[in-house]
Amino acid sequence: MTDLEACVWLEETLKKIDRILVVISHSQDFLNGVCTNIIHMQSKKLKYYTGNYDQYVQTRAELEENQMKQYKWEQEQIASMKEYIARFGHGSAKLARQAQSKEKTLAKMERGGLTEKVVRDKVLVFRFVDVGKLPPPVLQFVEVAFGYTPDNLIYKNLDFGVDLDSRIALVGPNGAGKSTLLKLMTGDLSPTDGMVRRHNHLRIAQFHQHLAEKLDLELSALQYMIKEYPGNEEERMRAAIGKFGLSGKAQVMPMKNLSDGQRSRVIFAWLAFRQPHLLLLDEPTNHLDIETIDSLAEALNEWDGGLVLVSHDFRLINQVAEEIWVCENLTVSRWEGDIMDFKEHLKNKAGLSE
Template sequence: VFEFETPDHSPHQLVDLKGINAGYSEVVLSNVNFRLSDGDRIGLLGRNGAGKTTLMKTLAAQLPPLQGAYTGDSKLRIGYFAQHQLDLLNPQWSPLDHLTDISDQENDRSLRTFLGRFGFSGDMATEPVAIRSGGEKARLVLALIVYRKPNLLLLDEPTNHLDIQMRESISFALQSYDGCLVVVAHDRHLLRLVTNELWLIDDGSLRPFDGDLDDYVDWLRHRQKGTGKLIERQLDEESKKGKDSGVTAEQITRSSKSARQERAKQRVKVKPLR
């Protein structure tokens, strides 16, 4: 089991998007106005291909806006997880090589201990990434994110490729995470556990979603007209992701929740009003 350490800095306002048009050669999202503040825990909803990943890349400053203003705090530290990042790992490097590359520590033992929390112990810490499975690569990417102590977590399908034990670990860790969190996931069970606010991308726009995840399922079914079995397949996929997770609400410890709430109260005392 791992946990996210408290970020070194917790700016009140982390990212502000004003009048953003986001996309590649063509606009995918239009006139996006979206602000992320310390403590926000947002689930991002939308049909497949609606533009969720486009927004996540824009928030991560990996996709420059076609129009509008992106403002990030000077002490913003982003932890961005997406499936394509597994391919960005150096296949010839070991997990220890990857961690050493971003660390200012010279103590191999402490780095090995850290990697051991993610299942990379013994020879696994020094063997090349090329021989690792998709799930193991995902664990390594998560480990590198956790090590940096981000104050903004952007997680795009973080539980894909992970086994049940690791899904449980990330659910526990996200419950007690102190920073700002934005999650895209077909795993609705994960969204229920770690987010408290929902936003929807639809028809090229972003807006708050007025309802819970059950309402979202109804919304998807209502939008089924003209898309037929496509929506049904998406719902089936989301249902399976939720059932596959071994985590239940009862398994989330009250101590981790209360600890996060207490730390949040302390931060509120020193932060300005919105």
């Protein structure tokens, strides 16, 4: 998995490359940094836009607004002419001639090609159920050390707390122990020294890519949820899946026929049904498109639980994280600044600043 430092290096390198470059990416921040033109594919058609991704979004919105105005005007004209033709087509000679003239005008408009109605992108809405508060601290590290072998520590002397108000992004190079830290939080790993204290009623849910490998792809999303949470009514399971943008046939077809992004949404539905107080998200965006990532960010911001995030998506981190914790040199330290400040730090560190 590419870490943030590698993402910065790749972005800065591609900016300077003297070649034609075609990129497919779900990282809006990366597209903004690298791309000078955007090609939008919709309904088997390609539309070309000048500028980066943000400029594409703005230009497309303006063009579609003008297109809808033109479409509505044309439809009003067509409706008016058709009504006139229907009322006066068989009236007096004068009115009949006017009706025939409008028929010719209408036919000319249709031959010239009418403005198409704007097809809006489907907007997915995610929703996590609010679970209320627990008194802090809900998760506390006390003098924690950890290593997979006694003579090779990854962390030592960790002292920090995570509460339900926490919105934390873990950053650091690959191998620094970000995923290991999440496993220490869940209890999947135990400290070599020190202790991790969890509130007795704390519910933790963790998203990681290996969850997709555990899905029984012969089952439908609905069958999977009923199997995982027996004793719940089918309608409740349908509603739980629907909160993450899967409805109708997508709920009942075998998951082997779903896209990777749709399977990720099944996993989110599975996690959310547990009503966690604390969400640990380890690279949640790998199979999500930009619009779905935005929906996830909005849902997380509206939710009242705690969040610890590991991601290579600068924009998602910027949307949801209030604290940046750096994992390196056997410890975890708070970065004084936001994720875009940290990105500039990585550029300077790699000697990539302009």
